[in-house]
Amino acid sequence: MSAFKNLDPLLHSQLRLAVMSLLIGVDSAEFVFIKEKTGATAGNLSVQLDKLSTAGYISVAKTFKGKKPLTTCSITRVGIKAFEEYVNTLKQYIE
């Protein structure tokens, strides 16, 4: 029997996993979209996006929509790999 791997602590948190699951299905998403779908507060979401971005799991682009600042996020190759590994480890636990 193969040893159980530890779940990636960066992904094994409710909000960060929700963000990654949202981004895995789309090309890119705006901050407001992620906030609406996760129901998180803006402050908490910003902090968690920073953590994912620092780890290289997502890329965050800050631009402007008219005069309003616009934050757009998309998952990176590193993020996709980490997400796939997380799901595979999860499968091991369930099996």
Added chain:
Amino acid sequence: MSNKELTTDESLDLITNMIGQAKRNLARGGSFYFLLWGWVVMLANLGHYLIDKYDWYEHPYIVWAATIPAGIASMIYGARHDRKAAVRSHLDRLYGLIWMAVFIGVLIILFFMADVSYNVNAIILTFAGIGTFISGCALRFNPLILGGIALWISSIIAFNLDLTDQYLAGAIGILAGYLIPGYLLKRVERERI
């Protein structure tokens, strides 16, 4: 939603739920392009055919000038749609790339029209068929897949006609390949909203 740690079951539920949330926001607005280009190209084909057939005017190709405002309208619509959308799906991206590739192909053919003995219409119908067929496959929308096939059939017919009659084949092909599937797609988009 908080930062709490999850059990394995909670993790799976969350992943499934969030992927479902993203799915519900898939590409909309595709029918606009099929209807706009369907009407413009069908009427331009018919116009070119009638003017040429009945010798109404010595420069029948002038009708194709209608594609310039249609191109501008497409760009404005696309830019507005992108601005409004808070999320961009993989399908949105693919959709844009498919039609950009078709557009580049059409430009190349128009540039070398003398080298293809002015059979541009028949060749453009082949390209339009490719774009429509792949769009239909990406959207899993059968009327568009059949529309792509209709465009290819009209292209084969056009290759067997003289240059003037090719425009009539083009008009019928565009009606079957763009307009009919375009209206069916619009109906589905309305039901989804």
